Amino acid sequence: MIKIPLDKIIERIKNEKGVSEAEINEKIEKKLTQLSGLISKEGAAHIIANEYGVKLFENVQGKMKIENILSGMRSVETVGKVQRVFELREFDTGQRKGKVANFIIGDETGTIRIVLWNDQAEKINELSEGAIVRISGAYVRENQGRKELHLNERSKITLNPEGESIGEVKQFTTTRKDIKELQENDSNVEILGTVVQVYDLRFFEICPECNKRARLKDENTFACDQHGTVTPKYSYVLNFFIDDGTENIRSVCFRNQADRLLNLSEEEVLTLRENPEKLQQIKDGLLGNIVKLVGRVTKNQMFDRLEFMTQLVFPNPNPEEEVKRLNEEIQEIKNEV
Ligand SMILES: [Zn+2]
Missing domain, CATH: 2.40.50.140 (Nucleic acid-binding proteins)
Incomplete structure (x- = not known):
């Protein structure tokens, strides 16, 4: 299940339908009371978006900006500039052996960690900071509250794809x-x-x-x-x-x-x-x-x-x-x- 944060749902309704945040919040609260205890606030917001005719899951095909990548998504495509490369690690659990490597990419909207497993993990050696990469067919997992893009055998990683450029990367600010x-x-x-x-x-x-x-x-x-x-x-x-x-x-x-x-x-x-x-x-x-x-x-x-x-x-x-x-x-x- 794809998880869209509450503030993102409200923002979508606001932008597409031109209604005020107060009005949307009021409707969400009403729905929560109506269905008391049965749904979460996010669940109520989904219903309200539906009532407004706002399709939350549209346009998930094709290339996405990093800030729009949501937990639970599959087959994600995105392009970013490599920010940090971590060392390849081998693991042996007794039952399974394997390799894992990860790196961080960023675009104008944010940064995200990319996780490569087994044969894909070797690709970490070709990456360097500042390089542009295209990721496709990746899936999103949440790890300690942060989103990560994981690649499996069917996912693709393309180094310096033609015609792609990235502006100034939005860094983490607090x-x-x-x-x-x-x-x-x-x-x-x-x-x-x-x-x-x-x-x-x-x-x-x-x-x-x-x-x-x-x-x-x-x-x-x-x-x-x-x-x-x-x-x-x-x-x-x-x-x-x-x-x-x-x-x-x-x-x-x-x-x-x-x-x-x-x-x-x-x-x-x-x-x-x-x-x-x-x-x-x-x-x-x-x-x-x-x-x-x-x-x-x-x-x-x-x-x-x-x-x-x-x-x-x-x-x-x-x-x-x-x-x-x-x-x-x-x-x-x-x-x-
Ligand atoms: Zn596992």
């Missing part, structure tokens, strides 16, 4: 906000606050090949949607509250970011599964720390509250940089006055 200003669907926002409460580190099973969640099939057997029965590895998520004096928010850090926050390696974190005392010590040590988080804001429907999905954590934000930012903000206010 906006600093107070926690009380945060709104559902805010993305690339930065918050700075004190860790005031830490919950347990939760461990869960993942596929050793693609790192996606592995589901319990039957007693003691785990399966991945793509790779079938697997012997799972473990991943983890850390939940905590941070407070910046204006409000507090529950924040979520997945594996890599949890490692950064705890200042531990993956192996060290995994040993905490069997060491609750050490875990308690580490959790206590986090309390009172000042951290900077970059990420996006989601609504937890079940508890009707906002949560911060961390994409990048800075466990020791540089005080000089923060003072500089504060000075710049004061300067801006002075200029406005």
